[in-house]
Amino acid sequence: GAVVSQHPSRVICKSGTSVKIECRSLDFQATTMFWYRQFPKQSLMLMATSNEGSKATYEQGVEKDKFLINHASLTLSTLTVTSAHPEDSSFYICSLGDSNQPQHFGDGTRLSIL
């Protein structure tokens, strides 16, 4: 069965809107979750590592004020794309690890900014 639940699966909204994406661990307590971004026909790029109860660790080039991450519990991490613009349109995927291996991915969120 599913280990990770990601919601929503698709979002279409106007430019300037903030969008929140949820990633839930269904099977175990996840102290660490990961957020990836995937452009069309490209690979996944790690955006940030979400740590329960502390600040997220962002990869180089990722704006932390643009992509707010909250990991308030052991089963939920959220990614908020603030004041989204068309260039933020992408496929966002979360994952969480098992035995220190990030193996379980959510089904992704297709974000389209008009």
Add this chain to the structure above:
Amino acid sequence: AQSVTQLDSQVPVFEEAPVELRCNYSSSVSVYLFWYVQYPNQGLQLLLKYLSGSTLVKGINGFEAEFNKSQTSFHLRKPSVHISDTAEYFCAVSDLDNTDKLIFGTGTRLQVFP
């Protein structure tokens, strides 16, 4: 730092034919290796992984991969493909000291024709 190269962006093949998807990696340290499959508008599903031990790894859906340290390769194979195998396949690595961080290749689109 690690990197992953998937030389073939697309691999067309007829149903029931064998297939090999190539993956080469570069790393100054020992690594773990993974193959993931992504169906349209979905997250990634782990096909198989190499952590240690036997260099021939068997995964789900009849896929297998062989780790070749001297050639720094981890090619994915299946002796007879099905239409349902049509998807995007990603090779990924992580190093032993930072197992949480996956570095992905650019992906190979496997298209199976009837």
